[in-house]
Amino acid sequence: MKRILVTGALGQIGSELVIQLRERYGVDRVVASDVRIAPAGEAVSEGPFEYVDCTLHEQVNDAVRRYEVGTIYHLAALLSAVAEEKPHVAWQLNMGGLYQVLEVARRYGCSVFHPSSIGSFGPETPKELTPQDTLQRPTTMYGVTKVSGELLCDYYFRRFGVDARGLRFPGLISYLVPPGGGTTDYAVEIFYEAIKHRRYQCYLRSDTCLDMMYMPDAIRATIELMEADPSRLEHRNAFNITAMNFTPEQLAKAIRQEIPGFEIDYRVDPVRQAIADSWPDCLDDSAARYEWDWRPEFDLPAMTRDILTHLRPKLELQGELQV
Numbered sequence: 001m002k003r004i005l006v007t008g009a010l011g012q013i014g015s016e017l018v019i020q021l022r023e024r025y026g027v028d029r030v031v032a033s034d035v036r037i038a039p040a041g042e043a044v045s046e047g048p049f050e051y052v053d054c055t056l057h058e059q060v061n062d063a064v065r066r067y068e069v070g071t072i073y074h075l076a077a078l079l080s081a082v083a084e085e086k087p088h089v090a091w092q093l094n095m096g097g098l099y100q101v102l103e104v105a106r107r108y109g110c111s112v113f114h115p116s117s118i119g120s121f122g123p124e125t126p127k128e129l130t131p132q133d134t135l136q137r138p139t140t141m142y143g144v145t146k147v148s149g150e151l152l153c154d155y156y157f158r159r160f161g162v163d164a165r166g167l168r169f170p171g172l173i174s175y176l177v178p179p180g181g182g183t184t185d186y187a188v189e190i191f192y193e194a195i196k197h198r199r200y201q202c203y204l205r206s207d208t209c210l211d212m213m214y215m216p217d218a219i220r221a222t223i224e225l226m227e228a229d230p231s232r233l234e235h236r237n238a239f240n241i242t243a244m245n246f247t248p249e250q251l252a253k254a255i256r257q258e259i260p261g262f263e264i265d266y267r268v269d270p271v272r273q274a275i276a277d278s279w280p281d282c283l284d285d286s287a288a289r290y291e292w293d294w295r296p297e298f299d300l301p302a303m304t305r306d307i308l309t310h311l312r313p314k315l316e317l318q319g320e321l322q323v
């Protein structure tokens with residue numbers, strides 16, 4: 001079996017994906033890469049690690065050639081809020097990086113996983129049960145790069161036979177590695193603040209409904225899609241997937257079941273609110289269910305309990321919590 005290369009391996013998805021891929025295929029088979037050096041003691045440092053700036057062809061090419069890579073999980077990208085602050089950097093990284101990865105994949109016959117997002121939709125997209133195939137006219141730079149990325153991946157599949165597959169991720173929630181610069185990050189921060197201070201100030205309006213998913217489901221979906229029988233795939237880039245959808249108010253209520261007295265108030269950030277308002281409320285993921293048997297395992301109460309169980313001891317260990 002050829003090796004796997006993960007770009008953006010120190011990010012929110014990468015850190016957990018590398019661990020799962022190594023458990024499944026063997027530590028030496030999975031090469032983690034990023035533009036930061038892996039901190040000693042982190043799980044990703046327990047196997048091969050390479051510095052790779054994926055916008056530079058030579059660096060991607062060298063890593064793929066030297067490690068005899070057969071599959072690239074290309075995760076390096078800017079998220080929505082930070083992409084809106086730095087649209088030029090977002091275009092360079094999100095599109096420039098993907099282009100180099102696809103070019104190298106074409107040369108060496110690699111498969112490619114590329115994450116898309118609910119951010120690939122726009123205000124004119126149907127908001128409820130957003131269909132798999134529908135209008136995509138995003139109004140953010142992040143969304144523009146995500147739709148373009150979906151199209152580019154499909155082009156490389158049709159034109160050059162590159163086995164490129166992707167998922168439209170909803171907001172991803174994890175207690176291991178924090179996200180950076182997303183619009184849905186509130187749904188992670190809220191758990192830290194609930195444990196530490198029993199209160200949270202939310203930057204989105206209380207009734208902002210968005211699709212969300214717990215990270216273990218997202219990692220499983222990624223691996224299952226890449227292992228799916230290609231003859232069953234009518235779609236490729238990219239599949240709608242979701243596990244739950246809720247508003248900040250509903251999330252606060254679920255946390256209150258576990259932490260009585262937890263309080264939330266709101267100070268709306270107009271930039272992130274506008275981004276969230278342009279995204280769907282709830283996706284229809286029936287194509288993923290039909291074509292590769294996608295099923296989420298965690299709903300809101302199950303996720304809330306699991307996060308609180310694991311996050312409290314983690315914060316105690318880091319000295320961020322009085323025992």
Ligand code: AKB
Nearest residue numbers: 079080117182183184
């Ligand atoms: C973001 O908020 O930018 C991401 C996403 C939904 O793609 N979490």
